[in-house]
Each structure stands twice: as structure tokens, then as C-alpha cells.
Amino acid sequence: MFNSSKGFDKIDLHGIRHKEAMEMVRDELDQKKNQGSFSLTVITGNSSVLQNRIFKEILEYTPYNYYVPSWNLGQIIVEYVVL
Numbered sequence: 001m002f003n004s005s006k007g008f009d010k011i012d013l014h015g016i017r018h019k020e021a022m023e024m025v026r027d028e029l030d031q032k033k034n035q036g037s038f039s040l041t042v043i044t045g046n047s048s049v050l051q052n053r054i055f056k057e058i059l060e061y062t063p064y065n066y067y068v069p070s071w072n073l074g075q076i077i078v079e080y081v082v083l
């Protein structure tokens with residue numbers, strides 16, 4: 001599920017199998033990057049396995065900045081800034 005409200009974009013991966021979730025994240029990041037700077041919240045819930053897969057298979061070695069916020073360990077915030 002993709003949600004965009006007030007400039008904050010989110011993908012909610014609850015209930016989606018890992019393979020499909022990974023494809024959704026890759027596709028959304030590609031689309032967003034083509035449009036310029038962005039911030040995307042990827043909601044993974046309690047799945048540390050899915051979070052680790054996203055880190056290692058998608059985000060590592062990319063130009064994106066990403067972190068898990070201390071106020072919600074069930075999400076990843078991905079940012080990309082074009083100067």
C-alpha cells in the first residue's frame with residue numbers, strides 16, 4: 001500500500017510477502033529518484049528479517065540516506081537529496 005499525504009510518502013508492507021515487499025520498495029525508490037529529492041517511510045512492522053533484507057539487498061551501496069527512527073523501530077526512513 002502506498003500513501004502520500006502532505007508531502008510525506010509511505011509504503012506499508014504489513015501482510016505482504018517478503019519477495020513482493022522487496023519489489024515494491026525497489027520500484028518506489030526508482031520512481032521517486034527519477035523525480036528528484038524525496039523522503040519515503042517504509043513501514044515494516046516488527047519484521048527485523050525484512051528490515052535487514054531491505055538494508056542489505058536494496059539500500060546498501062546506494063546514494064540514499066536511511067535510518068530506523070528511535071521513536072518507531074518498525075519503519076525505515078529513506079531520504080534522497082539532489083543538490
